[in-house]
Amino acid sequence: MSLKISNLSVSYAQHQVLNELSVEGLESGSFTGLLGPNAAGKSTLFKAVAGLIKSNAGELHLNGVNLAKLSRTARAGNVAYLSQQFHTNLALSVFESVLLALKQRSKWRVKQQDLFKVSEILSTLGIGDLADKDICELSGGQKQLVAMARILVVDPKVVLLDEPTSALDLHHQLAILDVVRKLTISKGLITIAALHDVNLAAKYCDRLILLNDGKIQVSGPASEVLAMPVLGESYKVLTSLEQTRQGQLYVDAQLLAKSA
């Protein structure tokens, strides 16, 4: 199973957001980190792959199948997208909120197997105890896990996570990325996550892609991407590659001097 993005271009009005972007080698069981400053085009790339917005040019192939040829629901079943913005102040139970994702692709009536599928994914993510609670009663980390359950319940092949850790404390950031990594491997998913913390991305992802101005600046294993001067240039900071005593690479960043 592999995802191939070829010459993808997207523009809003006159503004070109993605410019002939191509990515290959997104394989089953791989966890890719998408880096880039704000307005680099990360969310636009996800929305274009998930089919939420139309691209001006380019093609997307999942295992050789052109995604544009799939129906809206078939595409949603293959490509799951976790948006940055979703309403969480709702009197909707955790179970209901996951069940509804499953019911978008099947008949109105709820079958016993639907219910078991929902309870299974909730247990897999360790949130079975929360099934009866309303979403509005949950903490930020729990809400994010429920959202993960909602996108995973349809057994997607591609999972796109738009800043899944942005509102979480350090413990929950690590926990979420850990579970994403493990599920990516166990379920054979093609996972791409937009992340702001380059060091966290380097720790959990097999591969990093740096996006800026709608173009891929660099792509490859963390050790290569973190060493590139273009990383600092894209974020408009000074970066230096350091190494911990355990041999883990990390980026130390500081603001550029005003004259620079």
Add this chain to the structure above:
Amino acid sequence: MSTISKVSDIASQTLNTSSTELEKNWQIVQRFQQRTSKKLWLLSIILLLVISSVLLDISIGPGNFSLTTVLQVLLDKAAHGIKLEVIIWDYRMPIAITAVIVGAMLGAAGALMQTLLNNPLAEPFTLGVSSAASFGAAVAIVTGAGLMPNVGSLLVTLNAFIFALATCGLLLILMQMKGMGTQSIILFGIAIFFAFNALLAMMEYGASETQLQRIVFWMLGSLGRASWLQIAWGAALLVVAIPFCMTRTWRLTALRLGEESAMSMGVDVKRLRIEILICISLLAATAVAFVGTIGFVGLVGPHIARLLVGEDQRYFIPLSALLGALMLSVTSIVSKTITPGIIYPIGIITALIGVPVFLAIIIRHSKERGL
């Protein structure tokens, strides 16, 4: 340390579920099924209350009849003579049934508007649909001019209906405009509300004393204009619109999570909005044209329904409709019982009962949630 800390361990295990996990999953499913059956019971109880309220509404009035007498006349028209047949079948039943039909329409329209616009304050009244209907009615009363010729006594009702429908049409067009958010649509609705109120005031300024009386009476909202023809029209609309919306309830619940989330689940949000707004338009315009401006039912019905069954639209929409029906039916009873011999306009009573009930619910709810 929350449940999240358990996550990595659980996820690292194989996905082949063990018997203890199966047992746990079965318990989760059972709990969900129990909650679902509770909701279905609740719907059934409210339905029974609506039926009881209708029977009570028919029995109460000048010359109270016992419930047994009412049931006998309902089953056999001639059971108690021609006098009772006329009173019950030609006068009281149309009023009692219209109250239920219009209440259900307002409740359902309010619930759908709130879901579609993601705002708990959206309802036909706050979005200007009722003001447009009032203006349409006033035009017919003052000038005698209708938008449809040769309709006789239905002139005022039809004018109100067409103006209300046209306003919904405007909201629909606005929704299709690029970059138009739900907030802008609500603001537009409020602007319509003020615009039609100003036009109405202008119409009232030029009206004669008799015409003014008719306008005011129309606006107060009354079930007195009920007829079997209206009931047939309203019932047919409900029978088509509610099941139509019910088949879209999974999509509507997805929309509650946000437009992007719904789209990522494969929902055609644009199409869903158009379909549901057409339903809302017909329901709201018909309800206001039948009984005049009745605020609050479209707001309170869905609000109570949300507190009782939450946001799952499979229960939220029918319960909102049933609660709307119950509210208006109870209002109809109260409007007859305050002063024997006088039937107060229903619009006044809805607000009088609705406001304190609504405030009590909000205060209790806020305390419970510690808001």
